[in-house]
Amino acid sequence: DGYNGITRIFNSAANTSCGWQSGSATFFRNFLANGLGFTMIFRPWPTGTTTNTTLYCGLSSDFSAGSPANQLAWQYSTNQAPTNVWNFRQDGASVYTATGLPQGVSDWFKMTLVRTGNLTYTTTLQDLTTSSTIYSYSGTVATSNLTLYMGGYVACTTDGASKYLDIDYISCEFNSTH
Numbered sequence: 044d045g046y047n048g049i050t051r052i053f054n055s056a057a058n059t060s061c062g063w064q065s066g067s068a069t070f071f072r073n074f075l076a077n078g079l080g081f082t083m084i085f086r087p088w089p090t091g092t093t094t095n096t097t098l099y100c101g102l103s104s105d106f107s108a109g110s111p112a113n114q115l116a117w118q119y120s121t122n123q124a125p126t127n128v129w130n131f132r133q134d135g136a137s138v139y140t141a142t143g144l145p146q147g148v149s150d151w152f153k154m155t156l157v158r159t160g161n162l163t164y165t166t167t168l169q170d171l172t173t174s175s176t177i178y179s180y181s182g183t184v185a186t187s188n189l190t191l192y193m194g195g196y197v198a199c200t201t202d203g204a205s206k207y208l209d210i211d212y213i214s215c216e217f218n219s220t221h
Contacts, residue, residue, distance in 0.1 A: 053091065053207040054199045060097075062106030063210065064194035071115075071158065072187035075216035080157030084171070084212040085195060087119060088148045092204040097123055099132065100210070101154060101166075102191040109198055110135045113189045117154050117168050119146060122200045131166055131180050141168055141178035151211070161187055 054061045074080060085100045087093075097109055101116030110123065118132050129141040150172035158164050165181045193215060197208040 048211065050210045051089075051207060052195055052197055052210070053205050054197060055205060056199065056203060058199065058201065060107065060109065060196065060198035062194060062196040064103070064106040064192035065213075068104075068190045068192050069217065070187065071164075071184055071189040071191060072161070073218050074156075074158040075218050076158045076160065078157070078216045079214070080155055080216060081193065082153065082155050082212070082214045083193070083195075083210065084151060084153050086149060086151050086209040086211065087146070087197075087207075089207055089209050090149075090205075091207045092202065093146060093148050093206075094121055094204075095201040096121055096197065096199060096206045098195075098197045098206065098208055100152075100195040100208070101156065102193060103196070104190055104192070106192060106194045106196045109196075113191060115156055115164065115166065115184070115189075115191065117141075117152075117166075129168060129178070131168070131182075133182055133184070138182055139178075139180035144168065144170060144175060144178055145173075147172070 097120040099116040099118035104113035105111040130137040131139040156166045
């Protein structure tokens, strides 16, 4: 990637995927409530192609799966509905679409997720390169015991061209007994 501190994720061939996740998982209930929460700055498709792909960033139980069981992540996909739009996914289903937010090829994005209560959260997504509108969604998880990793995922679904994802920054606040 040519820049210190940036993690580049890319797949190597058609019908393959690649993901990166934090070394250990945490429960949803362990995220600090009403603080700064979880923040990630990422750049989708800084090189390679943007067609025939699925890409998501945020929190997930498994960053090797295209549609994991537990997920709180922003996704752009050309093959998983809703297609060709940024959408927020919870537990493998789309719950909110950022209508009007462009794909943002090579742009830097900022996503946040703040736990606002025992089972509630608010998430945002913004294209930092174009200073886009901040898209926001508030939701509720089924259980506070969701096991989640921080990370990103990119997949090539049919063509042979590599797909890339750069992650520059991750920050997360946790509850502490100290």
